[in-house]
Amino acid sequence: MKTTPTAIVIGGGLAGLWATLRIADAGFPVQLFSLFEVKRSHSVCAQGGINAVLDTKGQRDSIHQHIVDTLKGGEYLANQPPVKSMCEAAPGLIHTFERMGVTFSRTSEGLLDQRLFGGVKNKRTCFAGASSGQQLLYGVDQQVRRLESLGQVVKFEWWEFLSLLKDADGVCRGILAMDLKSLEIRAFPADVVVIATGGFGQIYAPKTTTSSHCTGAAASRCYQQGAWFANAEFFQFHPTAMIGRDKNRLMSEAARGEGGRIWTPRDPRDARAPNAIPEAERFYFLEEFFPAYGNTVSRDEASRAIWHVTREMGLGIQGTDRVYLDLTHLDRAFVSGRLGAILDIYRKFAGTDPLAAPMEIFPAAHYPMGGLWVDFERDADGGMRPDSPRNQATNLPGLYACGECDYAYHGANRLGANSLLSASFSGRVAGESVVSYLKGLDHRRTPLDQAGVAFEIARQQRLNQDLMRSNGPENPYQLHQALGALMTTRVGVVRVNSELATALDELRELERRAASVALGDSSAWTNQTLVFARQLQDMIRLAMVVAKSALERDECRGAHHKPAFKIPLPEGKFAGDPEFEDYRARWRANNDRWLKTTIAEFSAEGPRIHDEEIDLSIYPPTEPRDYR
Amino acid sequence: MPANRMSIRFKIRRQDAPGSPSYWQEFAIPYAPDHNVISALMVVQNNPVTTDGQRVAPVVWDRNCMEEVCGSCAMLINGVPRPSCSALIDSLTQPIVLEPLPKFPVVRDLLVDRSRIDEGLRRVRAWIEIDGAWDTHEGAPRISPIEWSANYLYSRCMSCGCCLSACPQFGPHSAFIGPAALAQVRLMNAHPTGRYDQAERLHAIMGDGGISDCGNAQNCVRVCPKAIPLTTAIGELGRQTTVQAVKDLFGG
Ligand SMILES: Cc1cc2nc3c(=O)[nH]c(=O)nc-3n(C[C@H](O)[C@H](O)[C@H](O)COP(=O)(O)OP(=O)(O)OC[C@H]3O[C@@H](n4cnc5c(N)ncnc54)[C@H](O)[C@@H]3O)c2cc1C
Numbered sequence: 072m073k074t075t076p077t078a079i080v081i082g083g084g085l086a087g088l089w090a091t092l093r094i095a096d097a098g099f100p101v102q103l104f105s106l107f108e109v110k111r112s113h114s115v116c117a118q119g120g121i122n123a124v125l126d127t128k129g130q131r132d133s134i135h136q137h138i139v140d141t142l143k144g145g146e147y148l149a150n151q152p153p154v155k156s157m158c159e160a161a162p163g164l165i166h167t168f169e170r171m172g173v174t175f176s177r178t179s180e181g182l183l184d185q186r187l188f189g190g191v192k193n194k195r196t197c198f199a200g201a202s203s204g205q206q207l208l209y210g211v212d213q214q215v216r217r218l219e220s221l222g223q224v225v226k227f228e229w230w231e232f233l234s235l236l237k238d239a240d241g242v243c244r245g246i247l248a249m250d251l252k253s254l255e256i257r258a259f260p261a262d263v264v265v266i267a268t269g270g271f272g273q274i275y276a277p278k279t280t281t282s283s284h285c286t287g288a289a290a291s292r293c294y295q296q297g298a299w300f301a302n303a304e305f306f307q308f309h310p311t312a313m314i315g316r317d318k319n320r321l322m323s324e325a326a327r328g329e330g331g332r333i334w335t336p337r338d339p340r341d342a343r344a345p346n347a348i349p350e351a352e353r354f355y356f357l358e359e360f361f362p363a364y365g366n367t368v369s370r371d372e373a374s375r376a377i378w379h380v381t382r383e384m385g386l387g388i389q390g391t392d393r394v395y396l397d398l399t400h401l402d403r404a405f406v407s408g409r410l411g412a413i414l415d416i417y418r419k420f421a422g423t424d425p426l427a428a429p430m431e432i433f434p435a436a437h438y439p440m441g442g443l444w445v446d447f448e449r450d451a452d453g454g455m456r457p458d459s460p461r462n463q464a465t466n467l468p469g470l471y472a473c474g475e476c477d478y479a480y481h482g483a484n485r486l487g488a489n490s491l492l493s494a495s496f497s498g499r500v501a502g503e504s505v506v507s508y509l510k511g512l513d514h515r516r517t518p519l520d521q522a523g524v525a526f527e528i529a530r531q532q533r534l535n536q537d538l539m540r541s542n543g544p545e546n547p548y549q550l551h552q553a554l555g556a557l558m559t560t561r562v563g564v565v566r567v568n569s570e571l572a573t574a575l576d577e578l579r580e581l582e583r584r585a586a587s588v589a590l591g592d593s594s595a596w597t598n599q600t601l602v603f604a605r606q607l608q609d610m611i612r613l614a615m616v617v618a619k620s621a622l623e624r625d626e627c628r629g630a631h632h633k634p635a636f637k638i639p640l641p642e643g644k645f646a647g648d649p650e651f652e653d654y655r656a657r658w659r660a661n662n663d664r665w666l667k668t669t670i671a672e673f674s675a676e677g678p679r680i681h682d683e684e685i686d687l688s689i690y691p692p693t694e695p696r697d698y699r
Numbered sequence: 700m701p702a703n704r705m706s707i708r709f710k711i712r713r714q715d716a717p718g719s720p721s722y723w724q725e726f727a728i729p730y731a732p733d734h735n736v737i738s739a740l741m742v743v744q745n746n747p748v749t750t751d752g753q754r755v756a757p758v759v760w761d762r763n764c765m766e767e768v769c770g771s772c773a774m775l776i777n778g779v780p781r782p783s784c785s786a787l788i789d790s791l792t793q794p795i796v797l798e799p800l801p802k803f804p805v806v807r808d809l810l811v812d813r814s815r816i817d818e819g820l821r822r823v824r825a826w827i828e829i830d831g832a833w834d835t836h837e838g839a840p841r842i843s844p845i846e847w848s849a850n851y852l853y854s855r856c857m858s859c860g861c862c863l864s865a866c867p868q869f870g871p872h873s874a875f876i877g878p879a880a881l882a883q884v885r886l887m888n889a890h891p892t893g894r895y896d897q898a899e900r901l902h903a904i905m906g907d908g909g910i911s912d913c914g915n916a917q918n919c920v921r922v923c924p925k926a927i928p929l930t931t932a933i934g935e936l937g938r939q940t941t942v943q944a945v946k947d948l949f950g951g
C-alpha cells in the first residue's frame with residue numbers, strides 16, 4: 072500500500088510556521104513541534120521591522136541595492152545566490168503577509184509604510200507599530216490554525232525534540248521527542264524533518280536580548296548527531312541593551328540616532344547621581360574616539376568601545392558593566408514623539424524615567440549569524456533554483472534547517488530587519504524543498520529498524536534517570552550563569568586567542584560539572600529542572616563550537632573582532648599612494664586566506680573545523696571597504 | 700513601598716500535579732531595586748530553600764520573552780492577574796503572593812494549561828481565508844491609517860489569558876468563549892477580505908458560550924496588560940450579531 076509521506080517541523084517561530092504552511096499547502100501532513108504554544112515563540116520580540124524593497128518613497132531603491140547592502144554588511148561571507156533570491160522574494164512575501172491580515176503600519180494613502188532602519192540609505196523596512204515580529208508571527212500562526220482545523224497540521228506543543236532517528240543508510244526518518252508535562256519519550260517516524268528552532272543567545276545569559284528558550288539545544292543535538300555547524304564565531308552584539316537580571320532588553324539604535332549621548336563618569340568611584348556629575352567629569356567616549364561619527368558609530372564600533380572603556384580601562388559606572396545612554400539633554404516633547412516605544416520599555420522594566428535620569432546600558436548578545444550548515448542549488452539566473460530539494464538541506468539526508476538556526480543569509484554580520492526576512496524566506500524555501508524531496512522519495516525505502524528506535528528511547532530515558540538520580544554538587548541554573556559569564560568575558564565582543572583557548576578549557580570543565588548536578592526535584596511530572604539540565608549540556612557543547620571557531624579564525628571580519636589581526640587603513644593615504652596599495656594587497660591576501668565558511672563537525676574530542684569556499688558569483692569583493 | 704528593604708519575600712501557592720491539593724510556601728531573597736517577579740523567582744530557583752529553612756523543589760512557572768509580548772508568564776500577583784515579567788518588585792506590597800492564573804487547570808505550581816485559548820481561536824475561525832501561502836502577484840487591499848490604528852489595538856493580543864481569568868462568566872463552569880477570542884472576531888471582520896467570512900465567525904459566537912454570555916462586568920478591560928478595548932469590541936460585535944440575526948431570518 073502506498074501511503075502519503077509525512078513531514079515533521081520542529082519549531083513554531085516564523086521559519087517553522089512558514090515551512091509548515093508550504094508543506095501542508097502541498098497536501099503533505101505535518102506534525103509541528105514546539106516547546107510551548109507556537110505563538111509565544113521568540114519571533115514576537117522583534118520590534119523594528121522587516122526589509123523588502125518596495126521603492127515607494129521616491130528614493131529609487133532597488134533589489135540590487137538590497138542584495139549589495141546585505142552582502143557588504145556581511146563582509147562577503149554569505150554565499151551569494153541565496154541572498155539574491157531572498158531579496159528578490161521579499162516584496163512578494165510582504166504582500167502574502169498582508170493578505171494574511173498582518174497589521175502593517177500605513178501611509179496616509181493606506182499603502183504599506185516603510186522606514187529607515189539598520190544603517191542603510193533607503194527606506195526599506197516595513198513595520199507594524201512597535202511589534203513587527205509579533206504581528207508577522209501571528210499572521211502565519213493564524214494560517215497554521217486554519218490548516219489545523221482542516222486536519223492538515225497536527226501541533227505538538229509542550230513537546231521537546233531530543234534526537235533524530237536515522238535509518239541504516241543514515242537518512243533522517245523521524246525524531247524522538249519528550250512530553251514536557253508527563254516526561255514521556257516517544258518516537259515520531261516521518262519521511263523528512265525540518266528544524267527551525269531559532270538562535271542561541273542564552274549561552275551569553277543574562278547579557279543577551281533573546282528569550283529564555285533561545286538555548287540552541289535543539290541545533291546542538293543535530294550537530295552532535297552529525298549535522299555541520301557553520302560560522303559559529305559570528306555573533307552580533309547589540310551595543311545598547313538595557314541591563315536586567317533576567318535578560319538585557321534591546322534599546323533601539325534610534326536612541327543614538329536621535330541625539331542620545333553615551334558616557335561614563337571619568338572617575339569609576341564617582342557615586343553621585345548622574346545628573347549631579349558636571350560635564351567636565353563625564354567621559355563621552357564615543358565622541359572622543361570617533362570625532363566624525365560621535366554617538367552614531369556602527370553597532371560593532373559602539374559595542375567594542377563600550378567594552379574597551381568598561382573592561383579594559385575599568386571605567387564602567389562604579390567599576391561595573393554599565394555606561395549611561397543619556398537623553399536628558401534633549402527636548403522632552405521631541406524625544407517623546409520620536410522614541411515613545413523605547414521610553415515605554417525602559418519605564419516599564421526599569422521603573423525609572425529616561426527623560427529624568429540617563430539609562431544604563433551594556434552590549435548584549437543579540438543575533439548569531441552562524442548556524443546549521445545548509446545547501447543550495449544555483450540556477451542560471453545566479454539565484455537559488457526554485458523547488459530544488461537541495462535548498463536549505465543540511466548535510467544529513469532528510470534533515471532541513473531554516474530560520475535563525477541556519478547560517479545562510481547574513482555572512483559575518485546581519486543588517487537590521489533582515490532576519491525576520493531570512494526567517495520567513497528560508498522557512499518558505501525549506502517547505503518547498505521538502506515537498507520536492509517527498510515527491511522524489513522511493514516508496515520502497517528500507518523501514519526504520521524498530522530495535523534501533525527502542526534502543527534510542529531507552530538511551531534517552533536513561534539520560535533522564537541518571538540526571539534524576541544524580542546527587543552531585545552542582546546546580547544547573549548556577550552553571551548557566553557561569554557559562555554566560557565565561558562566554559561574555561572570553562568569547563564576546565573582542566577576541567584574543569589566549570582567552571579563547573582558556574575558554575575552551577573552561578567549557579570542558581563546565582561540561583564535566585554539568586554531568587554532576589543535583590536537580591533538587593525528583594518529580595516525574597513537569598520537571599523543568601530536568602529539562603533545563605539536559606539543555607544546559609547541549610548549550611555547553613554548542614558554546615565549544617563558538618569558541619573553537621573563533622579561535623581558528625585569525626582575522627577581523629564583521630562581528631568577529633580579533634584586534635591582533637586587524638589590518639589598519641593607512642591614515643591620510645588613498646588609492647595610488649604606496650601605503651594604500653600595500654594595504655590593498657594585504658586585504659586581498661587576507662581574503663584569499665580567510666574568506667571561507669567555517670564548518671564545525673562534532674567529535675568526542677571536541678569540534679573539528681574545516682572550511683568551504685564561498686559562492687561569490689554575483690558581487691565579488693574587489694575593493695576594501697573605505698568609509699572615509 | 701515595601702516595609703522591609705533588606706529582602707524580597709514571596710508567598711507562593713504550590714501544587715504538585717493536576718488534582719492534587721495546593722499548599723503555601725514562603726521564600727525570601729536579598730533585596731535589589733531592579734528585580735521583577737521573574738528575575739526574583741530565578742534567584743529562588745538557584746537555591747530553593749523556604750524561609751523555614753526547608754529545601755524544596757524549584758518552583759515551576761512559564762516565561763519566554765521577558766518583554767511582555769509573548770504572554771507566557773501571566774499569573775495571579777497579589778490577587779491580580781498580570782504578566783510577571785513586567786511586575787516590578789518595588790511596586791508590589793510584600794510578601795508578594797503568587798498564585799496560578801485562575802480559571803485554567805493547574806499543571807504544576809504556577810504553570811497552567813491554557814489550551815482553551817487556542818480552542819477558542821479555532822472555534823471563531825480567527826484567520827483570513829487565503830487561497831494559499833504563495834505569491835498572487837497582486838497587492839493586498841489598502842487600509843486607511845484610521846482603520847489601521849483601530850485594528851492594531853486588537854492585533855496585539857498575546858493570549859496571556861489575564862482577561863479570561865478575571866471574567867466572572869469564563870471558567871470551568873461555563874462554555875463562554877471569553878473576551879480574547881471575541882476581540883479577534885472583531886479584528887478579522889474588519890479586514891477588507893476577512894469580511895468575506897464575517898457571517899461564519901458571527902455564527903460561531905451566536906450560539907451557546909457565545910457573545911450573549913458576556914455579563915458586561917468590564918473586568919476584562921481592567922486587567923488586560925495590552926490595554927485592548929475588549930468591551931468596545933464586544934459592543935461592536937453585539938451590533939454585528941444583531942444585524943446577522945436579522946439577515947439569517949430574512950435570508951439577506
Ligand atoms: C530583541 C530582539 C529584537 C529583534 N528585532 C528584529 C527586527 O526588528 N527585525 C528583524 O528582522 N529581526 C529582529 N530580531 C531577530 C528575529 O526576531 C529572529 O531572528 C527571528 O524571529 C527568528 O525566528 P525563528 O523562526 O528562526 O525562531 P524562533 O522565533 O526563535 O522560534 C523557535 C521555535 O523553536 C521551538 N523550539 C526550540 N527548541 C525546540 C525543541 N528542542 N523542541 C521543540 N521545539 C523547539 C520553539 O518552541 C519556537 O517555536 C530580533 C531579535 C531580538 C532578540
Ligand code: SF4
Binds near residue numbers: 866868929
Ligand atoms: S465584560 Fe464580558 S467578557 Fe469582559 S469580564 Fe465582563 S463578562 Fe467577561
Ligand code: SF4
Binds near residue numbers: 924
Ligand atoms: S485580550 Fe489582553 S488580557 Fe486577554 S489574552 Fe489578550 S492580551 Fe491577554
Ligand code: FES
Binds near residue numbers: 768
Ligand atoms: S515572559 Fe513574555 S510576557 Fe512575560
